[in-house]
Amino acid sequence: MKLPEGASLVVASHNAGKVREILALLAPFGIAVKGAGELGLPEPEETGLTFAENAILKARASALGAKMYALADDSGLAVEALNGDPGIYSARWAGPTKDFSIAMGKIESLLAEKGVAKARAKFVCCLALSTPEGEVETFQGEVHGHLEFPPRGTRGFGYDPIFVADWMSETFAEIDPAQKHAISHRAKAFELFSKAVLG
Ligand SMILES: O=P(O)(O)OP(=O)(O)OP(=O)(O)OC[C@H]1O[C@@H](n2cnc3c(O)ncnc32)[C@H](O)[C@@H]1O
Ligand SMILES: [Mg+2]
DSSP states (O other), X not given: OOOOTTOOEEEOXXXXXXXXXXXXXXXXXXXXXXXXXXXXXXXXXXXXXXXXXXXXXXXXXXXXXXXXXXXXXXXXXXXXXXXXXXXXXXXXXXXXXXXXHHHHHHHHHHHHHHTOSSOEEEEEEEEEEEOTTOOEXXXXXXXXXXXXXXXXXXXXXXXXXXXXXXXOOSOXXXXXXXXXXXXOHHHHHHHHHIIIIIO
8 A cells, every 4th residue: 555645644652762763764755753642542452462463453543543544563572492482572571660671681581591592583573554444554574683691782772782683793772773774673664664655
């Protein structure tokens, strides 16, 4: 589907780190963008069992609520030695206070119990675009790498301080945001989205 000329877009996310990245990725396209928070849209319960199901339900909730096109992002970190956990539960592992040092510590202890060092992991991002009527399309991207402890860096958000992409030595929280946008799961999903929807 194509975004109609002059249509504005709601970014259906309540995560400030994600919204910042999505706005940076959208910036070159000159689209009027609004945040789900500023429109007072609720944060729906993420009852899906896949990234795509959750991205779709978030996009639809905002699109139908605002009567606008809405772009949602469901993403997370999947650790190979933990059978893909925390995966779609990545936000929930940080608990109600959204403390990612807790979530990263939990991953570190589970890996230590299994005796795994430099665990293979990937970030996954599924973007869903919904029309104001609730018709949806999804776009998925991944970036592969490994985990290093203790966490390093102050940039980025969430699990960035423990993730090192293949061919890199710094964590996603240490690199420049422009470098993250060149290779990230979100950037790869966004490339598919922009070609299909904005191209
Ligand atoms: O649902 P919304 O409102 O968009 O915000 P959220 O934070 O709850 O987002 P998700 O449900 O998609 O949960 C994904 C979690 O995975 C983590 N995550 C996703 N992308 C990431 C990235 O680029 N770097 C670090 N952590 C990331 C991050 O901590 C998120 O909270
Ligand atoms: Mg969420």
